[in-house]
Amino acid sequence: MTISIWRYSHLALAVSSFVFIVLASVTGIILAFQPISEQMEPYNVADLDNITLAETVVVFQNTYPEIIDIKVDANDFVIATVFTEDGNDLSGYFNPKTAEFLGEELKPSPFFQWVTNFHRSLFLKSVGRFFVGLCSFLLCLIAVTGTILIVKRQRGVKRFFTKIINDDFNQYWHVILGRLSLLPIIIITVTGVYLSLEKFDALPETKTAHNIDYELLSETPKQDVSHFSIFTNTSLSEVKHIEFPFSSDVEDYFTVKLHDKDLLVNQFTGAILSEVNTPKVEVFSALSFNLHTGKGSILWSIILAVATANILFFVYSGFAMTLKRRKSRLKNKFKAEDAEIVILVGSENGSTINYANTFFKQLIKQNKKAFIAEMNAYTQYPNAKHLVVMTATYGQGDAPTNASQFFQKLNENTNTKDLKFSVVGFGSLAYPDFCQFAYDVDKKLQQMYTPILPIFTINDKSIDAFNQWVENWSEASGISVTIPQEHLTIQPKQLKKLKVISKTKTNVDNTFLITLKPKKHHQFTSGDLLAIYPKNDYRERLYSIGKVNGTMQLSIKLHENGLGSEFLHSAADGDKIKARLVKNSAFHFPKKTKQVFMIANGTGVAPFLGMLQQNKNIETHLYLGLRTQESFRLYQEQIKQLLFDGKLTKHHLALSRVGDKHYVQDFLKRDAKTVAKLLYNNGVIMICGSLAMHKSVMSVLEEIAVTYNNKPLSYYQNKQQIKSDCY
Numbered sequence: 001m002t003i004s005i006w007r008y009s010h011l012a013l014a015v016s017s018f019v020f021i022v023l024a025s026v027t028g029i030i031l032a033f034q035p036i037s038e039q040m041e042p043y044n045v046a047d048l049d050n051i052t053l054a055e056t057v058v059v060f061q062n063t064y065p066e067i068i069d070i071k072v073d074a075n076d077f078v079i080a081t082v083f084t085e086d087g088n089d090l091s092g093y094f095n096p097k098t099a100e101f102l103g104e105e106l107k108p109s110p111f112f113q114w115v116t117n118f119h120r121s122l123f124l125k126s127v128g129r130f131f132v133g134l135c136s137f138l139l140c141l142i143a144v145t146g147t148i149l150i151v152k153r154q155r156g157v158k159r160f161f162t163k164i165i166n167d168d169f170n171q172y173w174h175v176i177l178g179r180l181s182l183l184p185i186i187i188i189t190v191t192g193v194y195l196s197l198e199k200f201d202a203l204p205e206t207k208t209a210h211n212i213d214y215e216l217l218s219e220t221p222k223q224d225v226s227h228f229s230i231f232t233n234t235s236l237s238e239v240k241h242i243e244f245p246f247s248s249d250v251e252d253y254f255t256v257k258l259h260d261k262d263l264l265v266n267q268f269t270g271a272i273l274s275e276v277n278t279p280k281v282e283v284f285s286a287l288s289f290n291l292h293t294g295k296g297s298i299l300w301s302i303i304l305a306v307a308t309a310n311i312l313f314f315v316y317s318g319f320a321m322t323l324k325r326r327k328s329r330l331k332n333k334f335k336a337e338d339a340e341i342v343i344l345v346g347s348e349n350g351s352t353i354n355y356a357n358t359f360f361k362q363l364i365k366q367n368k369k370a371f372i373a374e375m376n377a378y379t380q381y382p383n384a385k386h387l388v389v390m391t392a393t394y395g396q397g398d399a400p401t402n403a404s405q406f407f408q409k410l411n412e413n414t415n416t417k418d419l420k421f422s423v424v425g426f427g428s429l430a431y432p433d434f435c436q437f438a439y440d441v442d443k444k445l446q447q448m449y450t451p452i453l454p455i456f457t458i459n460d461k462s463i464d465a466f467n468q469w470v471e472n473w474s475e476a477s478g479i480s481v482t483i484p485q486e487h488l489t490i491q492p493k494q495l496k497k498l499k500v501i502s503k504t505k506t507n508v509d510n511t512f513l514i515t516l517k518p519k520k521h522h523q524f525t526s527g528d529l530l531a532i533y534p535k536n537d538y539r540e541r542l543y544s545i546g547k548v549n550g551t552m553q554l555s556i557k558l559h560e561n562g563l564g565s566e567f568l569h570s571a572a573d574g575d576k577i578k579a580r581l582v583k584n585s586a587f588h589f590p591k592k593t594k595q596v597f598m599i600a601n602g603t604g605v606a607p608f609l610g611m612l613q614q615n616k617n618i619e620t621h622l623y624l625g626l627r628t629q630e631s632f633r634l635y636q637e638q639i640k641q642l643l644f645d646g647k648l649t650k651h652h653l654a655l656s657r658v659g660d661k662h663y664v665q666d667f668l669k670r671d672a673k674t675v676a677k678l679l680y681n682n683g684v685i686m687i688c689g690s691l692a693m694h695k696s697v698m699s700v701l702e703e704i705a706v707t708y709n710n711k712p713l714s715y716y717q718n719k720q721q722i723k724s725d726c727y
């Protein structure tokens with residue numbers, strides 16, 4: 001499939017450097033613990049910002065007859081070499097406030113040294129150093145191309161950190177962790193490149209030379225060291241190193257190295273004899289070293305370790321996504337010009353290709369001359385009778401990358417007007433522009449060819465919906481196709497055991513409530529989904545969970561020959577069933593809002609019954625659409641209790657088979673002003689139930705948003721104020 005230049009660059013860079021990246025990351029994670037272990041040592045005994053150089057020099061001079069030098073290392077440990085009264089030399093860590101000797105200088109751990117050498121050069125000396133530097137550079141480019149991919153995916157720089165919908169584990173965490181570790185990774189890589197350049201002497205020379213006019217050296221006016229203004233005005237945290245005068249000759253002086261300059265100081269008068277600024281290259285080198293290694297900061301070392309561990313996850317998840325995409329490549333038996341049925345696919349992440357391929361393979365199996373291609377490969381099909389377009393939607397209702405040139409190609413290539421077409425849109429109701437690109441394609445094709453079916457949209461890759469379309473298409477085209485479901489479903493993993501606690505009788509609408517309890521403690525909440533496997537095979541049925549008193553309450557409509565509903569209906573109290581928990585974070589009860597309107601029809605009320613139980617102080621309205629008062633009896637007790645407990649503020653029951661026949665959308669129209677106010681005040685609207693109800697509700701909400709608030713509904717959808725889980 002066509003992939004964008006940015007994704008191609010991102011992938012090519014990762015492929016070309018991945019072995020080095022993995023080695024450098026693993027060793028980098030280990031090395032991040034070195035500064036942490038050093039910082040744990042008890043030698044950081046004083047706040048260096050609050051001690052002047054004068055204080056330290058004086059206390060050392062008062063304690064020891066001779067001092068060679070005093071250093072402050074990256075961990076803020078003070079290291080000195082002195083001679084004691086009895087003429088012995090003493091070297092190691094000292095307390096800068098008292099000049100007390102604290103201990104000998106730490107020797108680098110042989111293990112960390114071994115890992116450091118491997119990290120720097122892979123034991124390959126200059127060649128290894130070169131490759132590690134190059135890999136650092138490539139990793140930086142990977143981070144940059146990754147950033148561009150996120151910007152494109154999020155539809156702009158401003159939306160860089162806005163919410164991401166969890167469609168796919170690898171993709172979701174690749175982006176989430178990528179955003180969080182972007183800055184540390186750029187810092188690690190840029191400083192890594194800098195340190196490599198330094199090792200190869202590729203940076204400008206940085207020699208500093210002092211110039212002293214020995215003629216002007218004077219022992220007067222003599223001052224006590226404690227009054228040297230340069231010493232009293234310099235805190236110890238600014239100092240890297242101070243060398244004491246070798247003798248009491250005026251030609252011998254203090255040599256002071258600060259972070260930003262080198263000074264020579266007259267030992268009698270405190271006058272500055274020479275001052276040279278530290279070259280920028282040296283300042284950057286020190287900064288790069290500290291930033292790259294985490295020296296001196298436990299927090300930064302931890303950030304480095306986490307960011308580096310994330311790099312390993314990016315390698316894994318990036319390749320997993322690529323493999324998934326490659327798996328869904330298109331292979332043909334017939335040429336485009338011979339094909340009678342042409343299937344065109346628009347897909348970014350491969351799942352639509354999987355559906356299209358399955359459909360295509362069934363046609364080939366039935367000896368049909370079928371041809372499959374990406375939408376961008378649209379051309380002339382002289383023998384084609386049927387055109388099927390299956391496409392996902394991305395961006396703001398935009399085309400996936402491999403369909404971006406479809407409209408242009410449509411204009412360039414014409415086929416017979418009799419070509420019968422059908423468009424299948426794959427999308428997600430979690431996005432404001434549900435299947436918009438598919439709608440655009442359908443509209444355009446209607447101007448050129450003959451529709452065999454109205455556009456068909458599929459929410460969240462629903463296999464049931466896809467089968468429904470296949471059935472519709474088979475009927476309309478006269479070409480019978482049945483899809484073996486195992487071709488579309490992935491074998492279930494991580495099944496949990498659940499016990500049936502209770503089950504109600506079916507009511508007038510053939511609906512019942514079933515309560516299940518997980519055998520072990522499993523994390524779930526209202527709005528999550530429960531996938532059951534009635535025949536212990538690939539066939540899965542999903543139900544929305546309401547967490548009621550710690551158990552799972554499902555509302556099920558019993559369908560004739562309904563795989564899932566019959567299975568659950570036949571379960572007796574105490575029976576055990578296996579199921580998979582599907583996190584559905586996009587449909588959890590909001591915590592940070594003041595008002596929530598819940599809109600449901602039929603069994604869609606189940607998650608709301610659980611959410612309302614969790615509610616502490618949010619104003620909630622439940623708009624529930626059912627057929628008759630008798631249908632309501634199933635939920636009546638729970639709703640009464642919720643109202644009584646103040647967890648549900650108001651309840652609006654729309655009965656579609658009684659009296660004037662009401663639907664939830666009618667009540668929303670009635671309460672238009674309150675709904676508009678809720679949207680304006682950042683309240684949340686949650687919708688659960690049938691897709692048909694969802695469509696009607698959305699169009700009423702659109703009207704309300706535009707009329708009262710002068711804003712399109714998409715404005716509120718983008719702010720995550722509309723949450724849907726419909727089927």
Ligand SMILES: Cc1cc2nc3c(=O)[nH]c(=O)nc-3n(C[C@H](O)[C@H](O)[C@H](O)COP(=O)(O)O)c2cc1C
Pocket residue numbers: 153167346347348349350351352353392393394395396397398400426427428429431432433434435436460461
């Ligand atoms: C970044 C991103 C943006 C999306 N934007 C939309 C959208 O605007 N409208 C929509 O209906 N679906 C949207 N979707 C959902 C996809 O169209 C849907 O998951 C589709 O099944 C993916 O098909 P694919 O795996 O073939 O690319 C988006 C998904 C992602 C990851």
